[in-house]
Amino acid sequence: MKASNNRRVFIRQVGLAAASVLVLPNLGCLVDDKKRIGIQLYSLRDEFPKGVENVIAEVSKAGYSWVEVYGYSAKDGFWGLTAPQFKQLLDKYSLTSPSGHYNFHDWEKTGDESIIDDYIKAAKVLKQTYIVVPGINPQIFNTTESVKAFAKKLNKVSEKLEKEGLKLAYHNHDFEFKQLGDKTAYQILVENTHPNIEFELDLYWAVRAKQDVLKLFKTYKGRFTLWHVKDMDKINPKKNTEVGSGSINFESFVKEAKLSGLKYPFVEQENFDINPFESIKISAKRLQNII
Structure with a gap:
């Protein structure tokens, strides 16, 4: 019994x-989920002509969960693949794409709304959340007035995207940190954009522009939902290196990730001294140990 x-x-x-x-x-x-990271595919731009699927396979093998796309056009799609074809490729390798860099230069010059419409269609196919402005005419950041005018344009795009269930984000370089009176152009941009517009903070460019990243987190809480994690060569600051091999203290930023509002960290590296696929493996492992 x-x-x-x-x-x-x-x-x-x-x-x-x-x-x-x-x-x-x-x-x-849950523990593994915390280790999920992404990569900006621009890092591997020189590898795409050799085979798109090989690049995606290597990214998956390196331990990434997300990819951030770049270079989309209505004519050529993603490296010769239509949005549905590229989505199928991502699915094959268990990858998702929460955000993408889309070219806003022609839109900024002409105001052509059809450009944004094409981006919306592609983003929806990939099930993205963010359409990111990867960079824009640096002259916009020469005066307070031009920055505010640009912010108004972004606000209108944001409203359009919100109706489609999408978010707008802006990615910085260093030229946005030009001092305009008692504030930088970047601060003026953040303060004059709709709160629903989020920012992809490229940590490398912010550090290179000698910005206090932690102060940005505290001043504009929750606005920096996407990061580009790109390390700075210790000898030549104009060069990148693998995460953890350079001079940037990413650990200090990660400690304040909640203050930042971080949702998606993306490794990015624009130049390599070793095989790019080996490099992204090293960066993935080290970033996973930090996050």
Whole structure:
């Protein structure tokens, strides 16, 4: 009788355990989820002509969960693939694309809304959340008036994207940090854009422009939901290197990730001294150890 009761208890416990797995399928993956990182595919721009699928396969193999695309055009799609074809390729290698860099130069010059419409279509196919302005005419940041005028344009685009369930984000270089009176052009941009517009903070460019990144986090809480994690060569600051091999203290930024509002960190490296695929593996492992 005792053995029979124990057996029934055991079976009941196993059943409950199995049920808990069905109800909470990701419970055992929470730690792994925290280690999820992405890569800006511009890092591998020289590899795409050799084969798009090979690049995506190597990115998956290196340990990345997300990719941030770049270079889309209505004519050529993503490196010769249509948006649906590229989405199928990402699915094949268990990758997603929460954000993409889309060229805003022609839109900024002409105000042509059809350009944005094309980006919306592509972003929806990839199930992206963010359409990112990767850079713009640096002259915009020469005066307070031109920055504010640009902010108004971005606000209109943001409203358009919101209706489609998408968000607008802006990615910096160093020229946005030009001092205009008592504020930088970047501060003026952040302060004059709609709160729903988020920012992809390129940590390398911010550090190179001698900005206090932690102060930015505190001043504009929650606005920096995307990061570009790109390390600075210790000898030549104009060069990049693998995460953890350079001079940037990413750990100090990660400690304040909640203040930043971080959702998606992306490794980016624009130049390499070693094989690019080996490099992105090193950066992935080191960033996963930091996040």
